[in-house]
Amino acid sequence: MRISSLTLSHAVFPIETREKIVISREKAVSFLSDLRFKMEIENALLVSTCNRTELFLATEKQERGREILEQTLRQWMRERQFVIPGDVEELILEHQDSITRLLRVSSGLESQLLGESEILGQVRSAIELSEEAQVAGTVIRKLWEKALRCGKRVRSETSIGDGALSLAYGALKVAKKIHGKVSGLHYCIIGAGDVAELVLTHLQGIEDARITILNRSQEHAEKLANVYGAAQGTLDDLAEVIVNTDVLISSTASPHPIIDADLIRKALVGRPKGLLLVDLGVPRDIDSRVKELPQVFLYNLDDLARLIEENLDSRQEAIPGAEEIVEHERQQFQIWTVNQQLDPIIRALRKSIEDASEQELELLRDEVDGELHNKLTDLVRSLLKRALHRPLKEFRAAGSQLNGSFLNRLESLFQQESVDEEDQR
């Protein structure tokens, strides 16, 4: 099996394009199901977050995977009306690079905020989409497991996740630049998803922070409000709440902006203080024209990432260590994929030799007594085990250097030998 991947990330695309590319959960399942039933793909993983949309496929032949990914990208470009800066081929990676890519993504090495931890959760939940669409095959599941393991190891064994470095941290830094403090401010959180919860955990330690959670579904908002001791409401309360808000952080999955310039303009009437709006949604939740209002400071994901980059020094130092772990895990996955191919061959080889020895022992059964025959059987088995141990070990070790057609030939050869011997009998 060969892995191929399509990478559309913040490294190439600005937020204006990424918000066109991002795929909702429902659409992701439908897309993966199409791969399953229209293209007969059994191994696929789609990681679609605010900063990236990455599709991984495992196919028998590399060309097949590349062809499907090219086709998919062209379809997305047509449907979502975006263009790519270079060639389509540049965004498609082949086997080794694809494996490394997913491992690096889950480790936070490819994140906009180096070492951020949210991506690991996003990769973890990506398999649910594959399962729902019945494309969580053995190979992609193994790669996913390796990615999670790699992400965990990188965070626990290196300092890449150390220090306050998150979007919420960036937002609070800007809030402090405007209001001179973060305590005693009124925070309004729009949305009740994972990102909102992460922001709330950052706000929790702030002294005298008044927090209001607004969400489309009151049930989710209520749950979070109970956990974090916040007030809650629905999006209908937004106009009222925003009047007294100092910092508004929005992270909904809404496909259209939910906050426009008129709403903010009305909220600012008679207001002496500045208002910080932080838009963590992709597609964006806040109309960018809001930025033109004099008292408003609007920040989106890209702005915060630029701000936080200055705190990256300590994390940058952890990159070599993290890359070593990624390389180790990549090799482990490589060994696993080779073993996947070698196992049937080794089984066939063992079986053909064991069958031959059983036949020879069977011929001796009438010539020696039962006890001696049993001893001879044990002796032959023990000899076979010892004789095969080292060559098979070497064979496994050299497996990654053997090409696919040679392995296929070996497998069919031993299977054929077994069949021939059975025919002779």
Added chain:
Amino acid sequence: MLEIITNCVGITLTVLYGVLFSGEFRSIGAAKTSSISPWTWMVVAVHLLALIFRGIQIGACPVDSHWETLSLLALLIVTMHLLLARFSGDRCTLIFGLGLTFVLQLAGASFSLGDQVQAQSPIGSISSLHAFTAWIGVAGVTTAGVHGVLWLLLKRSIKTGQFGILFTRLSSLESLSRLIRIATGIAAGSLAITVGTSIFLGSGVEASTGPVTPISLALMGLFVILALVPRSTGTVTEWRAWCSVVGLASVIFISAWVIQFGPHSQ
């Protein structure tokens, strides 16, 4: 002999302010506390003593020469910045005060003590009070202006997402807003006393035909209004910051005029 000593003190003070400025510049990033080096206080104390000595010597507020005038203004500006830093707990703008002081000292040192301003020394206690408060007012307007410029630059930096040295160095819009208001209040009070003493002095003001008096009166009116308007980080402070910048521009004009023609040209 006295002239030589005074010139030496002037040059020494210029060098010391240069050293303090570069020290403050080097501490960028570390200057998060309000603690001010004792060396800074010591230099300011020496500066104050030098001017008091000079005042005693001439028997009036020491604004008799270009050197004295610029040196007094430099002392008032640095003192105002130090007091703001001390009492607000925000040292982020001290570097700008030290920088301005250094420039004024440097400009003053280029004049000899003998370079007289084209006016009589303000002999008498009321005249001295008038001259002294006028320069406190000028220092207040300058300080407010400097903070106004910084507030506008920081706001622009935050709004456009430019995370350069101003974003890193300056504390916050809220803090700068507070500092502008304090400086505005000091400027308004000083200018009010200046205008009051000039009314008391009567003839001096009537005799002046230059722009100093009308500009000072306009500035006093403007700064009294600014001092009374409540503080905020919103549009009110934006107006206050812009007005402070206008005040700073006026101060630069008045300073240039006074150096050229004296405080009240006939």
